Amino acid sequence: MKISLTLEIAKSLMLARLKQTTVAAVGVTFSLTMFVALLGFMNGLNTMLDGLILNRTPHIRFYNEVKPNPNQPIDQSEEFGDYYNIIRSIKPSASRISIHNNEAIVKTLQEDPRVLGVAPKISAQVFYNVGTINITGVINGIDVEAEADLFFFQDYVTAGNYIDLKNTANSIILGKGAADRMMAEIGDVIQATTAQGNRIQLKVVGYYQSGLGDLDNVQSYASIATTQKMLGETASYITDVQVKLKDLALAPSMAREYRDVFGIDADDIQTVNAQFETGTRIRTLISYAVGITLLIVSGFGIYNILNMMIYEKMDTIAILKAIGFSGRDVNNIFIAIALTIGFVGGGAGLILGFLAGLGIERIPFETEALPTIKTFPVDFNPKYYLIGGVFGLVTTYFAGYFPARKASSVDPVDIIRGK
Amino acid sequence: MKGEIVLEAKGINKYFFSPEKTQVLKEVTFQISKGEFVSVVGKSGCGKSTLLYILSTMDTDYEGALFIDREEMNTKSQKYHSKIRNEKIGFVFQFHYLLNEFSVLENVMIPGLKLGKYSREELEHRAMEKLKIFGMQGHALKKANQLSGGEKQRVAITRALINDPLIIMGDEPSGNLDKKNGDIVFSIFKELTQEFHQTLLIVTHDQDFAAATDRIIEMEDGRIIRQ
Numbered sequence: 266m267k268i269s270l271t272l273e274i275a276k277s278l279m280l281a282r283l284k285q286t287t288v289a290a291v292g293v294t295f296s297l298t299m300f301v302a303l304l305g306f307m308n309g310l311n312t313m314l315d316g317l318i319l320n321r322t323p324h325i326r327f328y329n330e331v332k333p334n335p336n337q338p339i340d341q342s343e344e345f346g347d348y349y350n351i352i353r354s355i356k357p358s359a360s361r362i363s364i365h366n367n368e369a370i371v372k373t374l375q376e377d378p379r380v381l382g383v384a385p386k387i388s389a390q391v392f393y394n395v396g397t398i399n400i401t402g403v404i405n406g407i408d409v410e411a412e413a414d415l416f417f418f419q420d421y422v423t424a425g426n427y428i429d430l431k432n433t434a435n436s437i438i439l440g441k442g443a444a445d446r447m448m449a450e451i452g453d454v455i456q457a458t459t460a461q462g463n464r465i466q467l468k469v470v471g472y473y474q475s476g477l478g479d480l481d482n483v484q485s486y487a488s489i490a491t492t493q494k495m496l497g498e499t500a501s502y503i504t505d506v507q508v509k510l511k512d513l514a515l516a517p518s519m520a521r522e523y524r525d526v527f528g529i530d531a532d533d534i535q536t537v538n539a540q541f542e543t544g545t546r547i548r549t550l551i552s553y554a555v556g557i558t559l560l561i562v563s564g565f566g567i568y569n570i571l572n573m574m575i576y577e578k579m580d581t582i583a584i585l586k587a588i589g590f591s592g593r594d595v596n597n598i599f600i601a602i603a604l605t606i607g608f609v610g611g612g613a614g615l616i617l618g619f620l621a622g623l624g625i626e627r628i629p630f631e632t633e634a635l636p637t638i639k640t641f642p643v644d645f646n647p648k649y650y651l652i653g654g655v656f657g658l659v660t661t662y663f664a665g666y667f668p669a670r671k672a673s674s675v676d677p678v679d680i681i682r683g684k
Numbered sequence: 685m686k687g688e689i690v691l692e693a694k695g696i697n698k699y700f701f702s703p704e705k706t707q708v709l710k711e712v713t714f715q716i717s718k719g720e721f722v723s724v725v726g727k728s729g730c731g732k733s734t735l736l737y738i739l740s741t742m743d744t745d746y747e748g749a750l751f752i753d754r755e756e757m758n759t760k761s762q763k764y765h766s767k768i769r770n771e772k773i774g775f776v777f778q779f780h781y782l783l784n785e786f787s788v789l790e791n792v793m794i795p796g797l798k799l800g801k802y803s804r805e806e807l808e809h810r811a812m813e814k815l816k817i818f819g820m821q822g823h824a825l826k827k828a829n830q831l832s833g834g835e836k837q838r839v840a841i842t843r844a845l846i847n848d849p850l851i852i853m854g855d856e857p858s859g860n861l862d863k864k865n866g867d868i869v870f871s872i873f874k875e876l877t878q879e880f881h882q883t884l885l886i887v888t889h890d891q892d893f894a895a896a897t898d899r900i901i902e903m904e905d906g907r908i909i910r911q
């Protein structure tokens with residue numbers, strides 16, 4: 266049968282019961298609105314919370330761990346080399362936490378096509394001297410530009426200009442927590458002592474606030490050159506090489522690969538931050554579950570209304586069959602009604618969901634912990650709209666399926682006789 | 685002017701099983717030729733409606749053989765029966781049975797749209813022509829439920845005609861109308877046979893109506909006793 270006729274009859278049946286049809290469509294609209302708004306919001310939050318850690322975490326970090334030499338003298342001796350030697354209380358040797366030959370390593374990494382960027386770093390334990398009190402801290406010596414490019418350093422500098430760190434000699438950007446404790450204003454000069462006992466005067470050019478309080482209480486940033494000078498090391502002294510990849514998923518395999526090539530330790534982001542992925546996945550799962558539940562509930566609404574319509578329209582169905590419509594034709598008419606409700610209600614739902622997303626995105630959301638966030642984050646990924654739309658149509662189809670089958674099996678003789 | 689046979693029933697038996705097994709049609713056998721105006725009469729409950737539902741292919745639960753246009757119907761699918769009803773049979777019920785969601789014109793056009801032989805424009809034209817025959821063209825755009833009983837029945841007959849069916853069947857089409865409207869319906873049927881050589885099979889209680897048809901099939905207790 267021609268689709269146009271099916272649609273025409275479906276349309277007339279719906280118009281004859283406009284109110285119920287509208288209620289059914291509004292049910293779909295509501296659930297799809299909630300579905301996309303919820304998923305958009307949830308995933309916006311997910312991305313933001315993950316970004317909090319993941320943005321600033323290198324995908325691979327190369328470093329030298331302080332640990333005993335696995336190749337102890339007794340193993341090297343000719344006499345005992347073939348024995349199984351047990352040594353108790355081994356101590357780490359005078360360890361090199363500096364990465365040997367780091368320039369070559371950086372160069373090799375930069376030439377790797379999978380690598381987005383490389384940023385060297387120095388971690389230095391220090392005491393900030395405040396009057397007679399010493400506060401422990403860590404000064405990260407960073408390549409300011411690489412750090413800004415790869416790890417959004419500038420986003421977390423809440424006061425002062427991050428680039429001053431590079432342009433001003435002996436400058437420091439203090440962690441907000443540390444600065445508060447020292448009551449150091451921008452422009453002040455603070456004094457720090459390194460673990461080796463060197464004292465150095467540093468000029469505060471900004472505050473750094475990551476949103477993780479523990480971090481902000483200890484971490485501060487200086488340029489690599491300043492840190493090297495502070496530690497009394499040469500220009501080749503680097504303790505960490507941080508790598509950001511084009512594809513995060515490659516991190517574990519690449520970490521393994523280069524660990525062997527360079528003979529140093531390498532941590533990948535998945536191993537270090539496994540818990541974040543789990544959290545993200547569960548939040549996403551919950552939002553899908555809620556969204557799909559809403560859709561199914563609206564599906565029952567459509568089911569009910571179609572069933573009612575079929576009881577009311579028994580005569581119409583009987584006449585249609587008497588004048589030559591087959592069971593399949595009648596079935597198609599009611600499926601068309603269900604799908605129209607799904608299509609119109611769902612379309613409106615997707616648009617309203619998008620608007621709801623825009624609305625949520627405007628709600629102010631300011632917290633000390635998240636300096637870069639001003640409003641609620643919303644993810645407008647078309648994926649959610651696609652999934653919502655498809656699920657909406659599938660539910661309405663199934664909601665229409667059983668009533669339509671019932672309609673198609675109406676026996677016209679029963680109805681005509683029953684009059 | 686007896687033409688070829690358009691409808692043939694051979695030894696039709698029909699049972700109902702609730703509340704108990706009863707046979708309502710017994711060895712019903714007859715033929716209808718092209719152009720005939722046949723009436724079926726008989727006491728209430730003798731099985732006239734039951735027979736008509738079988739002949740119209742709506743009821744397929746019977747014994748015996750049914751031929752429409754010399755084509756055997758028993759072995760065909762439901763879908764095929766629908767097609768036959770659409771193409772070859774026009775049915776007029778006692779109760780007017782129009783589609784209340786549609787206008788008069790649309791009601792007449794729907795079987796034609798279903799058949800798909802003519803374009804929408806042509807069908808509209810044909811439908812209007814046929815409505816004109818019965819003086820109903822002025823009501824074409826009304827909704828079906830805005831008509832009187834007699835008017836509805838005229839529209840129902842127009843609808844039965846739209847696909848130029850092989851045969852029109854009617855189950856007491858004037859049974860629910862007053863004398864005047866009943867007469868109008870009868871004169872319409874008469875006109876259809878005389879001017880258009882339309883084949884008609886009409887169940888009726890009205891003796892005068894039956895007497896004026898070409899042939900009377902009389903039933904009693906599920907059997908044809910005279911034809």
Ligand SMILES: Nc1ncnc2c1ncn2[C@@H]1O[C@H](COP(=O)(O)OP(=O)(O)OP(=O)(O)O)[C@@H](O)[C@H]1O
Nearest residue numbers: 700701702703708727728729730731732733734735
């Ligand atoms: N679904 C059914 N189940 C059981 N018995 C039925 C059923 N339909 C009809 N009957 C019986 O079959 C017989 C024939 O019914 P039918 O409707 O064909 O009579 P009719 O000749 O059309 O009568 P009327 O002139 O009153 O319309 C009646 O006795 C009726 O009670």
Ligand SMILES: [Mg+2]
Nearest residue numbers: 732733734855
């Ligand atoms: Mg009857």
